[in-house]
Amino acid sequence: MLEQAYAKINLTLDVLGRRSDGYHEVDMVLQSVDLSDQIWLERLDGEDQRIVMESAATNIPLDGRNLAVAAAQVFFRKTDIHLGGVHIHLDKHIPVAAGLAGGSSDAAAVLRGLNRLYQVGLSMEDLATLGAEVGSDVPFCVYGGCAVARGRGEQLTRVTHGLRGWVVLLKPPLFVSTADVYQALTPARYSSVPTSDAMVEALQLGDISLVERRFFNGLQPVTLEMYPEVAVLKQRMEQVCGSRVFMSGSGPTLFVLAPTQASGQRIYNAFRGFAKDVHLVRLLQAEEFH
Ligand code: ATP
Numbered sequence: 354m355l356e357q358a359y360a361k362i363n364l365t366l367d368v369l370g371r372r373s374d375g376y377h378e379v380d381m382v383l384q385s386v387d388l389s390d391q392i393w394l395e396r397l398d399g400e401d402q403r404i405v406m407e408s409a410a411t412n413i414p415l416d417g418r419n420l421a422v423a424a425a426q427v428f429f430r431k432t433d434i435h436l437g438g439v440h441i442h443l444d445k446h447i448p449v450a451a452g453l454a455g456g457s458s459d460a461a462a463v464l465r466g467l468n469r470l471y472q473v474g475l476s477m478e479d480l481a482t483l484g485a486e487v488g489s490d491v492p493f494c495v496y497g498g499c500a501v502a503r504g505r506g507e508q509l510t511r512v513t514h515g516l517r518g519w520v521v522l523l524k525p526p527l528f529v530s531t532a533d534v535y536q537a538l539t540p541a542r543y544s545s546v547p548t549s550d551a552m553v554e555a556l557q558l559g560d561i562s563l564v565e566r567r568f569f570n571g572l573q574p575v576t577l578e579m580y581p582e583v584a585v586l587k588q589r590m591e592q593v594c595g596s597r598v599f600m601s602g603s604g605p606t607l608f609v610l611a612p613t614q615a616s617g618q619r620i621y622n623a624f625r626g627f628a629k630d631v632h633l634v635r636l637l638q639a640e641e642f643h
Pocket of ligand 1: 412413414418419420421448449450451452453454455456457459460490529531602603604
């Protein structure tokens with residue numbers, strides 16, 4: 354069985370404060386794009402429970418630290434399935450530690466896939482609840498499309514009639530740890546008023562230049578200070594394409610919005626000289642997600 358695990362970008366990211374449980378309170382507009390990992394699941398029948406994972410990717414763990422394995426563990430525990438297990442094969446295409454929620458998306462795909470494979474009949478809400486135990490971005494990745502994510506990221510409000518268009522993603526050749534970026538974030542950078550309502554309005558108007566003007570990412574200045582080479586790259590990209598360049602999540606992936614495939618292709622061609630990891634992708638609506 355094949356499940357697609359789609360990457361996400363942030364159109365807004367406001368950090369509102371620090372919670373007593375150690376997480377940050379966030380308010381984000383998340384949007385799926387059609388860059389995906391492929392997750393192949395095969396049911397293993399037997400006396401004991403086995404979760405086996407393989408992948409040609411060399412830069413991720415393949416044991417319980419992999420979010421896909423962690424998701425399978427949560428699934429079997431919560432559904433009281435003690436016999437049999439799953440073989441997970443991952444074809445990795447989403448850049449790792451890039452601000453694109455690759456690991457969370459893999460976890461969500463495993464939850465959706467196991468639900469079908471074992472015919473358990475869990476609802477999407479149930480799967481999202483299981484996903485929240487694996488990671489804060491997993492619930493969004495269960496549904497995909499466009500949504501406002503609040504709390505630590507698990508409280509979702511779907512955005513219907515989102516923006517249609519294309520995105521050029523560029524992943525600079527470095528890994529950024531989300532935990533390190535949050536650690537470097539000072540309270541002075543917390544938002545007092547989140548920007549998601551204004552962004553949702555721009556998305557529903559389908560006004561790409563308004564979306565660009567209303568983009569906000571409270572982590573962007575932190576990551577750019579920690580990695581000045583990303584700030585330099587961003588400036589050069591803006592000079593070359595004449596559009597604003599944004600950072601997704603804790604970075605370092607940078608992106609540009611494009612209204613048409615042809616305009617996206619021109620930007621893609623221009624950016625290929627800057628890095629190896631460049632992708633032209635489409636914004637995905639929830640209804641075309643599964
Ligand atoms: P986010 O945007 O949610 O912060 P990210 O895109 O920055 O996520 P990931 O690609 O999910 O980051 O990887 C973050 C860390 O998670 C890496 O250090 C990686 O080793 C680990 N990881 C665990 N499972 C996976 C997976 N299936 N794919 C990628 N990374 C994984």
